[in-house]
Amino acid sequence: MFSFSFLLFLTISTSPISTLFEEREFSEVIRLRGQAETRGDTLAILESILKTKKYHFLLDFIDLKNPPENELLLPIVHILEEIPDKEYEYIELCELAMQRFPEIKEYLSFRYILKLVERGLVDSALNFFLLIGSNEFSYTSQVLDLIIPLLMQHKQFHLLDTILRRFPEDIPSVYWAKGKLYLAKGYPSKAKVFFITLIKKFPEHYLSLDGIKYIKGYYGEKGDVYFYNGEYKKAYLNYKKTQNRRFLPKRLISLYRMRRYSNFIKEYKKFRRKLPQKARKKIDIYAAYAYWRLGLHQKALKLFLYYANKGDILSARELLDLLLKEKILSPYELAQNHHIKSPELSYTMGLYALYHGTDSLAKKFFLNALSTNSQKIKLRSYFFLKSLGETVEPKLEEKEYLDLFSLYTRGLPVITSGSFLNSLLVTPINPDSLKKFRLFLIYGEYYEALRYLPKKPQYLYRGILIADSLAFDNVVIHLSLKLLNSLERKYPIPLVLLKGIFPLSYYRKIQKIASVFGLDPLLIHSLVREESWFNPDAVSARGAIGLMQLLPETAYRLTGRNISYEDLMSPEFNLMLGIKYFKSLHDTTNNVILAIAGYNAGPSRAISWKQIYNTRDPFLMMELIPFSETRKYVERIMRDIIIYKYLIKMEENQ
Incomplete structure (x- = not known):
């Protein structure tokens, strides 16, 4: 034991x-x-x-x-x-x-x-x-x-x-080194074999960029190396030299990413029928974007509409954004002149009608959207129908229980008894299986720790307790979600797990700083949860640092000086700067939803969205945000605020 x-x-x-x-x-x-x-x-x-x-x-x-x-x-x-x-x-x-x-x-x-x-x-x-x-x-x-x-x-x-x-390993550096050694020994043909293997197996590896220097031909494979390393012009020039159709999609995408939209459309028309069948949809949607960038709105609409009616939610979302930004059709014109068949398209057109104040048409679209298999679309359709005074009995499955619109549609049933989780503590385990996890956390390496923790509930629960005792809130969240998903019945949610998924350890610290700026501490606490899962060591792929994921250039704008990496990693300093930054976004937009969106997507986008999606309905505003990542980010933060209010009330009652 x-x-x-x-x-x-x-x-x-x-x-x-x-x-x-x-x-x-x-x-x-x-x-x-x-x-x-x-x-x-x-x-x-x-x-x-x-x-x-x-x-x-x-x-x-x-x-x-x-x-x-x-x-x-x-x-x-x-x-x-x-x-x-x-x-x-x-x-x-x-x-x-x-x-x-x-x-x-x-x-x-x-x-x-x-x-x-x-x-x-x-x-x-x-x-x-x-x-x-x-x-x-x-x-x-x-x-x-x-x-x-x-x-x-x-x-x-x-x-x-x-x-x-x-070490005859299947490793990029080994293939590269063998090729270089054979070159040094005067065997270029043998070297070529290893360089070709390198670029075929690991086109995204930086050593492949060196390996292609020693290969003649293989233009498609060379194109892949440049493509995956973000050098789209060189990728395109190599793809042009091959007749192999499997490289056509990336050839066209390279043109698009070079912003050569006219050239993209010319080659798209020329090669569309030669594209592999499974790539056509993806390239058609790129073509819709290209038509839009070129001002050919009707052609863009036609492509988006085609795939949206086939149930593609991305196309339905892009069609909505095209209509909002370019104002090419009113909701009634759209309904009269085009078939709205899929529930996914019906939902986004419901949002479009609601934005224009055509409530009766919005109701019709939202009712049609209820036939979808997507729980998220069902939840949102129910919510907006209710806001329009339409009483519909929800028919929902036991999932998406932590979705913002689920909280409004069916609440958040919670089990306060911890009997099941307590029983996990008396379930026999192998102590050695936890020891490596614990030692890695003490050392400060949570990625390594998570690799070695068994996935059974009795280990996950003990892992949560160990991580909490060592202030690894990000690990607590990760393991609490894993444990919840491992349960046969996830709904209602055990209160102990809800507290693990939404920890309050930083709340008092955040409360002190947020009050200085006159901001709601629950809002800031929720923002920090979504930014870093309360991991002070967090560093994103873009270089954002710490609890509030601040970029060094943002820190410079806020302070007028270069801030060291170590200072940005300091939880107190990071929180102070991050909250100051959010305050500036809130003052600029005068809108909580847009301030949150701006924290994720940047202040300039938040300002432009305020002009385009001008509505007082915060839920509609959230759903109109064009970026999927930002839209989900805002919705999660609004959800977190509701759950944290509940948890703090529970603590106060206790």
Whole structure:
């Protein structure tokens, strides 16, 4: 059976440090580092240093010459890895951690190799890798992709030969290195075989951009390499040289992404019949966009209408946006001159009619939309019919229970009893299966932790408790959703899981800052949940940072100075700037819905949407937002506000 001794020192402790840690007051926890009395206090301080990126505080808190022998060693190793002038201490303690924690030795070895490479000790990194490496090493691909180009750069061919004999892996860097080695030895035909394999199997890999230099012909495959690396002009020029029809769709898409709309239409007309059948719909919709950009609205309408009537919701949405922006047909003209057959199109035309105030026509469209198989469209149609005074008995399945319109249509039934979840704590498990998960979280690597947690309910629930005790709210949300989806009956929702999916740990902190700006703390709290799932380490593909996913250029506009990466990672500073930014959006748009939309899609879009979708109905405004991502984002935040109001009321009653 699993022992909860690990959790007790955090969840039951009533020390000031543990209380502040539970409230996510990480800077205050660090300030009290001289008052740590228990192992739980020490761990809370170390985790706070990791989460705030204030690594230098470790040096006056822990005696590195006498490091702890228990799990506290793991966050110390992680912190030392981030301090530039502590490489020696990091290497020494990382080696110690590898000995003491064999469960995560493989990952620690990987980090150790990365650190050696970072210091320029490529030979040492390679020797260590060869010492531990095997075909079962989980990080072989990442290590080889890192080391092989460096060895090639320094022409250490003897070491490359050693690696390639030892690791005949299906890895991009291996194919690339074998090709380069054969070139160096004067065997271009043999080299070509490996370069061709590389670009066919891994066209999106950056090494493929180098590999294509050594290949003649294979224009379609070369085009794919450029296409997946965003070089559309080069992709198009290569696609033009091949007669293979399977490359035609990407040839046309390359033209579109180059914004060569007229050229796109010419080639579209020329090649449409030659397109693979499964690609025609996608390219037809691109053609509709191109016609729209060229001002040929009727041709765009015809294509969107065709696919919308076949049930394609994207085409139905784009048709709605075309009608709203270009004003080419009124709702009545549309109904009289065109067949509206599919429920998906009926729904979006219901929105169009509602926007124009033609309520009777809107009712007709929404009633037709109820025949859809989409629960989301049904929920929204019921909602708007009710707002129009039409009483319809909902016929809904038990799903989409956390949808905003579901809350308004059928409420949020919750089971307050935790008997089922409590029973999971007495279900026998294998303790070793949780240990790796726990150790990775203590180290500060939640991605790795989630890889090793079994998916059975009894493990998921224990994982939730462990993640909560270590202030990994994003992991709590992830596992709570997984556990809910694993239940045979998901509705009503167990209150314990609702609290896990919508944690309130940051609420007091957010409440303090939001009040300074005169904003609703529930709104900001909901915004933070959707931006980062309360993960202070979050970094998006676009480079947005921290709890409120701020871009460095946004931070510069708000402060007039360059803000360091570490400062943007600080939860307190990130919240202050993010809330200030949202306040500016709210002041500019004077509309909560558009301010939320602007936070996701940018202020200029929010301002233009205010002019185009000029309605006082907040629900209609949400549904008219043209970007699917932004529309869903706004709806989730409005849903979160409702659920958080419920949870806070529950806490106040208790």
